[in-house]
Amino acid sequence: MIGPALHLSILPTSLGGFLPTQVSEPPTCYNSPYEQAWSTWSTQQPKVMPQAKGAKLKIGSIKLSAIHRFQTGLRRSAKQMTQFQQDIETNGLLRPLSLVYFKEDGQVFVRDGNHRLVALTRLGCPQLEPDQYNLEVFSYRDFQEIVFKTDSDGKLDLRKSWITPFDPKTHSRKTDLKGFKFFIKNLFDEQSLPIEELTQFILNNAYLYLD
Numbered sequence: 001m002i003g004p005a006l007h008l009s010i011l012p013t014s015l016g017g018f019l020p021t022q023v024s025e026p027p028t029c030y031n032s033p034y035e036q037a038w039s040t041w042s043t044q045q046p047k048v049m050p051q052a053k054g055a056k057l058k059i060g061s062i063k064l065s066a067i068h069r070f071q072t073g074l075r076r077s078a079k080q081m082t083q084f085q086q087d088i089e090t091n092g093l094l095r096p097l098s099l100v101y102f103k104e105d106g107q108v109f110v111r112d113g114n115h116r117l118v119a120l121t122r123l124g125c126p127q128l129e130p131d132q133y134n135l136e137v138f139s140y141r142d143f144q145e146i147v148f149k150t151d152s153d154g155k156l157d158l159r160k161s162w163i164t165p166f167d168p169k170t171h172s173r174k175t176d177l178k179g180f181k182f183f184i185k186n187l188f189d190e191q192s193l194p195i196e197e198l199t200q201f202i203l204n205n206a207y208l209y210l211d
Helices: 033-039 078-091 114-122 178-189 195-204
Strands: 007-010 055-057 067-069 097-102 108-112 133-138 146-149
Touching: 067 114, 078 114, 108 114, 146 195, 178 195
Parallel strands: 067 108, 097 133
Antiparallel strands: 007 146, 055 133, 097 108
């Protein structure tokens, strides 16, 4: 097992090298026992989600129409969204949205706060004020990396790791990634899968996290 000092960043030379044109369908056969293990992975819903870190930035008010999303779907049902929207209308926005600013072209995406963004849009809110968002600067190259970071116990730290490499300009991620991320954590922590094999599994199975 690699110790707590691990910080490994892997960047494919080209996304086209591992991301298929269509990634929504699983393979017809398994290339490793870990792919087969995924097919029977439990449906538990862990609560911890990874948070990659970038430089902080404030750019004044941001129009909601200018904010893009990494995924198209929502985890909440229509009824839950209606209730959530009513709660924001009554109590206001209680938690800032987490946004990503791509330095190459200035595009802004929501990283954490998809439900809040949709609710605010439906309420007719025109923009986010600086105190309603946290914005971090990234490059598109950053999002194509795989980054493994461990905690003091040598366990994979999902909050600091980045294990769903993709190009936001050409692909979108699945709505719910918690199962996939904790499956990778299980392979790393419990099965001690070598980094090279774990990386290859992620690259070869983009359909698990991309639409």
